[in-house]
Amino acid sequence: MPYRAPADEFRFLLRHVVDFDQVAATDRFADATEDTVQAILTEAGRMCEDVLAPLQRQGDLHPARLENGVVRTSPGFAEGYRAIAEGGWVAIAAPSEYGGMGLPMVLTTAVNEMMSSACLSLQLSPLMTQGQIDALENHASEEILNRYLPKMISGEWAGTMNLTEPQAGSDVGALRTRAEPNCDGSYSISGQKIFISWADNDFTENVCHLVLARLPGAVAGTKGISLFLVPRHLPDESGAPGKANSLRVVSLEHKMGLHGSPTAVMEYDNATGWLVGEEHDGMRAMFTMMNNARLGVGVQGIGVAEAACQHALTYAMDRRQGSSPLSGDAATGAIIDHADVRRMLATMKAETSAARAIALANAVAIDMARATGDAGWAARAAFLTPITKAFGTRTGVAVADLGVQVHGGMGYIEETGAAQYLRDVRVTAIYEGTNGIQAMDLAGRKLMDGGEAAFALIDEIQNRAEAARDRLPDLASPVWQAAELLREATEWALAQTDMNERFAGAMPFLLGWARVLGGHFHLAAALAEDKTGSAGHRKRLARFYITRLLPEHGTLLTQATAGTDDLYTLTPEDLTA
Structure with a gap:
């Protein structure tokens, strides 16, 4: 469509x-x-x-x-x-x-x-x-x-990132790829990498790989890792792609979705590369790319959610099935008239809008940090990044799944295209750091400032809700109360000295944050629309979100503060019984 x-x-x-x-x-x-x-x-x-x-x-x-x-x-x-x-x-x-x-x-x-x-x-x-x-x-x-x-900016050359190895997934420090210094300042890179997105193509002159590898004598773990730029073709004196480098695509993965995106196993056999940054400081440099990609991957989920939403809405407005409350008993109505289909479509729209606003606010914080050098903006950008990545991709998966449901039996038929959105987006919750890792980052590293960035956001949410009470009291009050419960959950997390207590509820903690931020931004949209006197659809969508979806924050934050006892009293034998 x-x-x-x-x-x-x-x-x-x-x-x-x-x-x-x-x-x-x-x-x-x-x-x-x-x-x-x-x-x-x-x-x-x-x-x-x-x-x-x-x-x-x-x-x-x-x-x-x-x-x-x-x-x-x-x-x-x-x-x-x-x-x-x-x-x-x-x-x-x-x-x-x-x-x-x-x-x-x-x-x-x-x-x-x-x-x-x-x-x-x-x-x-x-x-x-x-x-x-x-x-x-x-x-x-x-x-x-x-x-x-210049070549990458023009699009003449493309880039990739090479982190994962068969034995080193989330535990990047277990990698075995080696780098040996050459006499001319370059390095010889040898090893195998897996899950390399767009490792090669037939439409750019060159593909440039950023590869994590370990120098001789480097310490174990992530502190001993360095980063190298390894091009498919070595640039000649003029800067044009010259002779082929000693690397190859071993195979392409057969995936659930994203079939048009080649995901490769890569082999480096004394390939020539150049150090990026300092020796043994590769993870810091690679995290720059990874954080950029985490925002981008969250946005991928939101993009698929938007497309799946449009796809399902078009189908629901065209598909006529049975009588409906709006068509009368004598007529056959479009399925959008049915209450449960209307609920699914409204959920898809409201969730997509919330995730989009979170991602844009994240990008604003990045821009303000770059433009001003202000540490507060940088801290906000860092705090919002795991939320954007995890909630954006979770929204993509959930909305695409609802899109299949709206289509009914036709959603399970590939020709309608609804299933492709779900198959394509599913991996976004896994790559660039699984959503569980994003949640642990939020509950752990992102609270190492004593909660300063978190509480600054909560204050902002409550201040906006307070300012909206006169115009939109039925929307403002639930948002203010939700932010107060979020404050209490954040204080609980900060009081835990055992990080595993936080990690046990890290995912509901992140989702609780996303729920409240979603209410915050829906309220802002409704308030802006109320002041401008425009059509009112954003106010109606905000009412749906705040009435039906925001209340989930209570259950999520209860889970977030439950600790580990109920998890670790369960044994592997209990789970196989």
């Missing part, structure tokens, strides 16, 4: 909900005027609708394949990628001195969501490149920056 880019929704959220004006008011992002924002959203939206959306089904039916050591991509993907690269959509936030637009991460976030809605399999390629650009900009030498960044 056709995809419609929600450009108007982005404009409303930027102006009225996440306070993008403060980003545009900084010296660094002064070029992000209202006209610029509108032009980017309009043009990127048109490209997603006209060029990328038709590729969604092509990638699923005609997967990427490995032929004689070369990855052959799905029909139309080369043309789709060319539209992304030539439009400058790879490098919206990349530094202007190397050819990027130098615009805020908020705009990258909006465009990435639209591309994910249109064709997630293809969007994953520029997302990897964006993350590598960020890592190189912050950690690489001037020589590497001058040679690689």
